[in-house]
Amino acid sequence: MDSRYDPSLLHSFAEWLDTHAWSTALHESLWVWPLVESTHVLTVALFVGVLVMVDLRLLGFAFKDTPVSAMTGRVLPWSIGGFCVMVVTGLLLFYANPVHLAHNVWFRLKLILLVMAAVNAWAFHRRVSRDRERWDSQPRPPVSVRLVAATSVSVWAGVILAGRMIAYNWFECGRDQSAFIIWAAGCAVDLAP
Amino acid sequence: MKNLKRACVAALCAVPLLVGVKASAHHAFGAEFDPNRPLVLRGPVVRIEWTNPHAWFHIEHTNDDGTTTVWMVEAGTPNTLLRRGIHRNSVPIGTEVVVDGYQSKDLSMRANGRNMTFANGQTMFMGSSGTGAPRDGADPTEGSTAEEQKKLEAAKETDSAKEKE
Numbered sequence: 121m122d123s124r125y126d127p128s129l130l131h132s133f134a135e136w137l138d139t140h141a142w143s144t145a146l147h148e149s150l151w152v153w154p155l156v157e158s159t160h161v162l163t164v165a166l167f168v169g170v171l172v173m174v175d176l177r178l179l180g181f182a183f184k185d186t187p188v189s190a191m192t193g194r195v196l197p198w199s200i201g202g203f204c205v206m207v208v209t210g211l212l213l214f215y216a217n218p219v220h221l222a223h224n225v226w227f228r229l230k231l232i233l234l235v236m237a238a239v240n241a242w243a244f245h246r247r248v249s250r251d252r253e254r255w256d257s258q259p260r261p262p263v264s265v266r267l268v269a270a271t272s273v274s275v276w277a278g279v280i281l282a283g284r285m286i287a288y289n290w291f292e293c294g295r296d297q298s299a300f301i302i303w304a305a306g307c308a309v310d311l312a313p
Numbered sequence: 314m315k316n317l318k319r320a321c322v323a324a325l326c327a328v329p330l331l332v333g334v335k336a337s338a339h340h341a342f343g344a345e346f347d348p349n350r351p352l353v354l355r356g357p358v359v360r361i362e363w364t365n366p367h368a369w370f371h372i373e374h375t376n377d378d379g380t381t382t383v384w385m386v387e388a389g390t391p392n393t394l395l396r397r398g399i400h401r402n403s404v405p406i407g408t409e410v411v412v413d414g415y416q417s418k419d420l421s422m423r424a425n426g427r428n429m430t431f432a433n434g435q436t437m438f439m440g441s442s443g444t445g446a447p448r449d450g451a452d453p454t455e456g457s458t459a460e461e462q463k464k465l466e467a468a469k470e471t472d473s474a475k476e477k478e
Binding site: 148150157217287288290296 | 363366391392395401421
């Protein structure tokens, strides 16, 4: 019996992306890739930076005498702008090197954290739509609001950390890895006995 | 107005920080490579991955017993290599090279490339600057200031003193 590898849907999708000439061109480009990566990092700084300031207000640490709505009304457009560019550049970076990233444990962890951040944001907007007027001007909003803000700061810190760690090869497939990493990264396994 | 002034000063102060981050390359040398395992690889280039954030040169090294091993050697970005006069078509597959580098910590057949020497004797620094790699003189941007030159000299002296012992 010959050795074979049953590719996951994600792996097949990544391999299909990898066949695109533009994917290779971006991965090998002299200027565009460095520009895209730098822009990604800078817009992460803009988006998360603004978000953290809002979270600090919600936690009751900063801008205590400014109503929450007054603050978010001014800074959130910047954050949303940063978010859009961040997402586009992030997708481009994945497009440039899809197979490697699809099997990178840090990248996978980052995606999980991003989903958690999205759920948290959704929960916050539901929470806000209930009774923001009541605590808008409070120096220290209710505990449920503070909990969401604390989760937001922690999860986004995790996203940035995981994103930075993608650069390191400690848990790469093809090296001697534990069964857990092989499972978590979805490494190709020789199925032949 | 005062706030704007302050913001401008803060922004200006941040510029060197950003430049510093940019110069410190993609990742630290010490995370993956062992400064105590220098190596010299000789043989033909069998494959080049001209990719960001690192180009990889695959070199078929001939071992002492006559067998060959293909090593993956990490280089700088395609952009930094271009600025040193090397582009994707200037090192054809099969080119004989000598590479000085450091082996990876996990002892796999991977190395961090420092100098690449061609058959005509031309030597090129193939690595990234500012990664915390050993100051072995390969990186021409190191030791460019008088202070750094002094440090380099001092380091060499202590090294030779150790050898005498």
